[in-house]
Amino acid sequence: MKGKHRAVLCAWNLGPAAKMVAKTGLKNSESRTRPTESRSSRNESRTGSADRRSPHVSNVGTGLATAIADYVNVNAPSGTHVSEEASFPSLSQTNTPSYPYTLKFGILIENGFNSEEVKRVTDAFEKYAIMYDFIGEKFGAVTGSDGQTITIDTTFLITDAAMHDSLYVVGGNGGTSNPGIMNFVGNAYKHYKPIGVAATGNSYIYTSDQNNLAGVIFATTNPDFENAFVSAIAKQRFWGRT
Structure with a gap:
């Protein structure tokens, strides 16, 4: 009697569990004899x-x-x-109507900020229903130069520049010592996003002959900073930036 038939007959006398084992072994044995597709x-x-x-x-x-x-x-x-040479201006992102409403931006802030300037900017944002988060090194509050405090909504470790349509670089009295702000600014800049720079945040913007700073709005050189920044936010991308 062949081996596989003998195994089935023996298992028949051992009960249902053994039958299942024998059947499984039989199937596995048969599957091993099937031709397999070669790697080539x-x-x-x-x-x-x-x-x-x-x-x-x-x-x-x-x-x-x-x-x-x-x-x-x-x-x-x-x-x-x-x-195909046809073009459709209506499908071009360049010709898309620009509005600031409901866009979201991050405010990069640390101790020593100018609370008066921040208040003017956030008031302008709220006028256009622009959403924003105060982003800091850690949760808690940061203190301005006049003693006023602002509560941090999220931190550099938790959020990312990719989650914001624009950045407002407030900084503070830390100079360029905050790597979180440096990282956010670098990412937003290379993705052509508008960036507003407070008087206390100039040190975080690197200028050179290779950077034309398109879409970067400075509070120190723009008397109508809030509105200029809102206009830049509405544009969303500055493709001519270098």
């Missing part, structure tokens, strides 16, 4: 699939299709992308 076959299948898709990608862009083909190690497509 799988690679050929994957390569063939990628080869078939790359011409379709070339309809979008020849450069894109060539880069993808090189990355997945298949033949580059020979076709070219579809020629």
